Amino acid sequence: MVFFSNVIAFEMSTETDYECYVIAYVNFMKSLIETTGDVKELREKGIMVSHLRSDDQMVRMFKQIDTYGVDHWGLFQDVTTRIDDHCNSKAKTWMADLIHTYFRTPCTAIALLAAGFLLCFTFLQTFYTIHPMKNN
Structure with missing residues (x-):
């Protein structure tokens, strides 16, 4: 968690010209992970690799990371749109x-x-x- 906080602080500094990729990633993961069941499903599908002791720790870690209200959803807009289309399909x-x-x-x-x-x-x-x- 300290690593993410430091990288977020680095991305937000005025001295850098970096896009806020880590902030966008953390916000995207926060939108996906709400319960331990979400972490378990992402881990079983091979989307997420966790070296923490439990899925509950992963949930708590992402909830504790503060992005200070900065959002860059445009980086993951395509993924979010495809997920929404998949979940909103009546046939599926x-x-x-x-x-x-x-x-x-x-x-x-x-x-x-x-x-x-x-x-x-x-x-x-x-x-x-x-x-x-x-x-x-």
């Missing part, structure tokens, strides 16, 4: 809700597959009962 939201609600176990997926086959076979049986094949 419905699919995730469907999978999370109805397919928690493999048995439910197998049952749906079996029901689909039975429905198809029932349709075929009904069709061929109404329109029997003509033998010559």
Whole structure:
């Protein structure tokens, strides 16, 4: 945390012509990390590597870093827009809700597959009962 604070102070000094990349990064990570579950998901996906003892320490570290109200969201605007587009997609939201609600176990997926086959076979049986094949 001291490293980030020192780099932020260096970026904010009037003597440098650097863009505020670290400030933008810290603000972006603060917007992503709110709970230990967020840190766990980022770590499991390989997006974040943490050498701290716990995910809770990572959450507390990012909450404690002060950027003094300086924001440079333009550096991560493309990433933020893509994340928003992904999260606001109705089709993806419905699919995730469907999978999370109805397919928690493999048995439910197998049952749906079996029901689909039975429905198809029932349709075929009904069709061929109404329109029997003509033998010559």
